[in-house]
Ligand SMILES: Nc1ncnc2[nH]cnc12
């Protein structure tokens with residue numbers, strides 16, 4: 001019997017995943033299968049060789065590979081399979097509700113119609129509650145390193161599908177692309193009742209977090225790590241209980257923090273921030289939702305009550321109706337963290 005089989009394992013705590021790019025769940029095995037099906041040649045001979053390329057120095061070095069690998073995603077079926085694969089994994093990791101980002105401009109720029117992307121994703125999401133026990137929402141992200149006009153064009157192209165979309169987000173290369181660039185498209189999103197979130201303070205300065213709140217009306221901040229450099233901003237985020245969707249394994253892989261043991265998550269919790277734990281791009285960063293929970297548990301010596309607080313925060317921060325939120329919070333309350341060993 002191996003040593004590993006005696007390691008304690010934990011039933012994953014029920015949680016909501018609020019910061020998850022569906023394109024970032026593209027595992028090398030699926031990438032190769034789709035490449036073959038679609039006649040796309042990848043510049044890697046094997047899945048192992050591709051995995052070896054997952055060594056990033058910053059956000060941009062990751063984004064270069066992330067966008068390049070999307071070449072294999074071409075049809076509605078591809079997007080459906082991608083989402084199904086994520087939901088299968090998420091269910092194993094205790095995810096009960098997922099608010100899923102997608103990057104339409106990364107596909108329309110390659111000639112893929114926005115309909116293929118959204119209809120493919122929705123085919124998987126529509127059966128998610130029954131098949132995986134996971135409720136879902138879609139959040140359409142604008143690429144901040146593209147122009148404001150391009151964001152407006154994709155928003156126009158998505159008009160027939162807006163009833164399938166819960167909100168809009170902002171992602172891609174942060175520094176040099178401040179939130180205010182997207183004021184107009186966020187105003188249009190707000191006018192039709194869409195929820196608003198934005199990546200800010202991952203690599204960019206605290207002023208981008210303020211701008212996301214003040215100019216875009218962001219209700220949640222994705223990452224938000226660099227708020228800690230601005231005590232006045234922290235005070236505001238605590239006072240208003242603005243959720244921050246933190247992604248610990250991502251932060252280490254993209255070198256936003258040096259080590260997991262040095263991650264500011266405990267400081268953020270101590271400050272009273274409404275922090276949640278998420279996976280960001282799990283196929284690239286070494287773990288899905290509960291892998292992130294387990295990693296911070298070990299590296300930061302978090303106790304069960306802190307993990308329970310993080311799980312509860314995820315449902316508090318989710319775009320759920322109050323009845324569903326209460327039901328999920330009751331699941332968190334009723335969860336026991338007892339370890340079990342198998343083998
Ligand atoms: N961590 C991240 N930051 C910004 N844009 C992204 N797109 C996918 N993952 C991202």
Ligand SMILES: [Zn+2]
Nearest residue numbers: 021171222280
């Ligand atoms: Zn992200």
